[in-house]
Amino acid sequence: DTEVTQTPKHLVMGMTNKKSLKCEQHMGHRAMYWYKQKAKKPPELMFVYSYEKLSINESVPSRFSPECPNSSLLNLHLHALQPEDSALYLCASSQEGRGSPLHFGNGTRLTVT
Amino acid sequence: EDQVTQSPEALRLQEGESSSLNCSYTVSGLRGLFWYRQDPGKGPEFLFTLYSAGEEKEKERLKATLTKKESFLHITAPKPEDSATYLCALFYGGSQGNLIFGKGTKLSVKP
Numbered sequence: 464d465t466e467v468t469q470t471p472k473h474l475v476m477g478m479t480n481k482k483s484l485k486c487e488q489h490m491g492h493r494a495m496y497w498y499k500q501k502a503k504k505p506p507e508l509m510f511v512y513s514y515e516k517l518s519i520n521e522s523v524p525s526r527f528s529p530e531c532p533n534s535s536l537l538n539l540h541l542h543a544l545q546p547e548d549s550a551l552y553l554c555a556s557s558q559e560g561r562g563s564p565l566h567f568g569n570g571t572r573l574t575v576t
Numbered sequence: 577e578d579q580v581t582q583s584p585e586a587l588r589l590q591e592g593e594s595s596s597l598n599c600s601y602t603v604s605g606l607r608g609l610f611w612y613r614q615d616p617g618k619g620p621e622f623l624f625t626l627y628s629a630g631e632e633k634e635k636e637r638l639k640a641t642l643t644k645k646e647s648f649l650h651i652t653a654p655k656p657e658d659s660a661t662y663l664c665a666l667f668y669g670g671s672q673g674n675l676i677f678g679k680g681t682k683l684s685v686k687p
Contacts, residue, residue: 467619469619504679505663505677505678505679505680506620506677508675551617553619553620555619562607562608562667563608563625564608564610564622564625565610565620565622565665565675566622567612567619567620567621567622568619569617569618569619570617570618570619572617
């Protein structure tokens with residue numbers, strides 16, 4: 464079991480749907496991250512939140528919209544996705560920004576039809 | 577140009593056959609090197625952090641070492657349950673820094 468919890472574990476959505484991915488951590492970490500991972504590839508950074516403020520957006524298309532309601536929660540809102548957006552979406556957290564190791568959840572397997 | 581390279585891409589071992597995985601890097605201003613284990617369909621599981629050349633960390637059958645240009649993950653007498661993809665990630669650079677992952681080494685241990 465990991466200390467970063469992601470829901471749902473699996474999600475299938477059509478290109479016109481709106482859905483949200485959720486992430487929760489109770490380790491007191493103040494930095495939270497969204498990564499995208501395609502099969503047999505390393506994780507790719509999408510967004511970084513530091514102290515609940517968006518600090519990094521790696522030129523992610525606007526159909527992905529992150530939200531950090533509080534220091535323990537991180538959401539990723541999805542709208543009008545494309546089939547190529549199908550991937551494993553990973554949430555991670557770390558202490559005091561990016562110099563500390565990231566702790567990952569087990570991800571949401573997203574399939575866009 | 578890759579800044580972090582893991583080798584080999586895949587490694588097949590017999591149970592009990594010790595070996596090493598390599599993570600070499602060309603970044604400057606290294607601030608930390610992390611090793612992760614990832615099982616299929618799961619998120620990466622944190623194993624070790626190394627911060628300076630000469631540092632070593634151990635956990636069960638795994639030992640990680642760091643030099644100025646590379647890190648090794650030594651696996652002693654592996655078991656089938658050690659089969660996974662092993663990722664290294666580097667944190668480097670100034671102010672906010674950058675984190676970059678290698679492409680991983682897929683390890684298979686046969687009984």
